[in-house]
Amino acid sequence: MYRFPNLLAWLAFAAGTSLGWNHTDGDVLKAALHTVSHTNDVVLVAFVAPSEPKSQALEKEWLLAVSDTKIPLRSIDCEAESRLCAELMIESYPTLKLFEKADSGYASTTYLGPRRASGILSYMSRMSRPIVTDVEPGSLDTFKIADETVFIGHISATDTAARQAFAEVAEKYREEFTFGLVSGESESPTVECYIVEDGEARSLNSYSEAGALDEFVIKVSRPIIGELTQYNQQRLLDRGWPMVYIFAETEEDRAKLRESLRGFAKGYYDSLTCVTVDPLEFPDLQVKMGLEPGIYPSGAVHQLSKERIYPYPRGLPLESRSLQKWGLDVWQGRVKPWTPPGMTTMHDEDPGPTRVAKRKLSIANLPGVKMQVAGHDEL
Numbered sequence: 001m002y003r004f005p006n007l008l009a010w011l012a013f014a015a016g017t018s019l020g021w022n023h024t025d026g027d028v029l030k031a032a033l034h035t036v037s038h039t040n041d042v043v044l045v046a047f048v049a050p051s052e053p054k055s056q057a058l059e060k061e062w063l064l065a066v067s068d069t070k071i072p073l074r075s076i077d078c079e080a081e082s083r084l085c086a087e088l089m090i091e092s093y094p095t096l097k098l099f100e101k102a103d104s105g106y107a108s109t110t111y112l113g114p115r116r117a118s119g120i121l122s123y124m125s126r127m128s129r130p131i132v133t134d135v136e137p138g139s140l141d142t143f144k145i146a147d148e149t150v151f152i153g154h155i156s157a158t159d160t161a162a163r164q165a166f167a168e169v170a171e172k173y174r175e176e177f178t179f180g181l182v183s184g185e186s187e188s189p190t191v192e193c194y195i196v197e198d199g200e201a202r203s204l205n206s207y208s209e210a211g212a213l214d215e216f217v218i219k220v221s222r223p224i225i226g227e228l229t230q231y232n233q234q235r236l237l238d239r240g241w242p243m244v245y246i247f248a249e250t251e252e253d254r255a256k257l258r259e260s261l262r263g264f265a266k267g268y269y270d271s272l273t274c275v276t277v278d279p280l281e282f283p284d285l286q287v288k289m290g291l292e293p294g295i296y297p298s299g300a301v302h303q304l305s306k307e308r309i310y311p312y313p314r315g316l317p318l319e320s321r322s323l324q325k326w327g328l329d330v331w332q333g334r335v336k337p338w339t340p341p342g343m344t345t346m347h348d349e350d351p352g353p354t355r356v357a358k359r360k361l362s363i364a365n366l367p368g369v370k371m372q373v374a375g376h377d378e379l
Contacts, residue, residue, distance in 0.1 A: 112230035
């Protein structure tokens with residue numbers, strides 16, 4: 001299940017207590033990495049520059065994570081250990097790297113998830129499991145909620161090709177999702193995806209190669225409205241449909257917004273990509289979307305096919321009804337795209353559809369509006 005930072009540690013921070021970094025000495029880290037290369041241990045290391053704002057922003061979250069796990073979490077002050085950081089090819093700060101045993105010595109993987117305690121802990125739990133976990137039928141319900149997104153394969157022990165394909169895909173997406181395998185008799189390999197926050201399961205009833213399974217993982221792992229991360233950003237952009245960005249400063253606020261906007265996002269799931277954004281992870285995105293930085297909550301729509309940006313009006317509440325009505329105004333051309341300062345307006349007057357969805361989208365609950373609009377590539 002999800003793990004949350006230790007309450008006492010949080011209260012200490014809330015009271016203003018500064019515990020501060022507890023950096024590992026360079027020689028101690030080298031010894032720890034030597035141990036990793038000879039065992040199945042893993043260690044996550046934060047390489048930081050304490051004088052820089054981004055490293056300072058990580059400090060509180062890192063200490064909360066340290067307080068709530070037995071998995072080794074270490075930090076290195078690269079301002080004091082510049083030679084070691086150069087040897088490990090650390091080029092920017094903070095950089096979080098996971099070290100684990102490899103065929104020869106150890107291997108490292110850069111963590112690209114949220115730099116929040118909950119994200120770090122989920123990642124470490126994920127990476128501490130086998131790439132594919134053998135799941136007993138009696139523990140299936142528990143395993144389904146072991147992570148934010150869990151894939152469970154029901155594959156016959158004799159179907160070696162399907163098992164191999166499942167293992168290949170699991171290794172590819174190991175850093176993002178949890179994979180389990182239930183052995184038993186099955187006429188065709190079945191894979192189920194469980195997204196805890198969405199509260200629903202999606203299934204692939206048959207596949208013969210890793211490519212088909214890979215496509216399934218990409219498609220169904222996208223939640224109704226999820227969090228933007230370095231892992232999923234390019235995948236979401238590659239869909240080509242408009243991005244709906246919702247910015248909020250805290251995890252709690254983003255979770256509340258995801259819950260309140262879930263109905264809207266579900267209704268437009270096929271034709272919009274709705275995400276909440278942690279400004280700590282994407283510090284420049286608000287400005288790029290024509291929004292005033294540091295003002296929360298805020299939102300914007302980026303129409304990828306025509307490179308148009310529509311900042312959500314600051315005076316409107318960020319709730320489904322207002323967002324849907326504003327989206328209709330955008331689609332009908334009553335709202336013009338934002339033009340960055342110093343640039344010439346390039347858009348034409350026709351905001352009409354340029355892509356066609358496979359289903360119709362209902363615009364419901366708007367006073368005086370009873371219509372269906374064919375799938376389009378704007379709100």
